[in-house]
Amino acid sequence: MRAIVDQEFAAERARYALRHACExxxxxxxxxxxCANGYPNAMHRDAAFMVGAPVDGTFCKDFELR
Ligand code: SF4
Structure with a gap:
């Protein structure tokens, strides 16, 4: 699922300490x-969910919280 990464998303991500990226x-x-599963992961990394990132943030369906 692609995310709209804007200031509102960034604020909510920080406020709720959301954990959803590869890291x-x-x-x-x-x-x-x-990724140990072999997926290309540039779009799932933390950096992709920053405002103005060169890659659009996309949620990974295989994400498992550490
Ligand atoms: S979030 Fe997806 S791409 Fe990233 S490490 Fe986990 S399984 Fe791999």
Whole structure:
């Protein structure tokens, strides 16, 4: 699911400490920045959910909270 990343989303993300990106997923490999399941993950990383990011943030259906 693609997210509309705007100031409102950024504020809610911070207010509720939302965890949805690769960096908080059990399948994220810290050493490489890649997904252990082999998915391309640039659009699922934290940076993609920042306002003005060059890549649109997209929620991953395989996300599992660490
Ligand atoms: S399963 Fe999805 S959210 Fe988790 S590391 Fe892989 S791409 Fe990222």
């Amino acid at each position: 908080d997923c059990v399948f994220f490999v810290d050493e490489t920045g890649r």
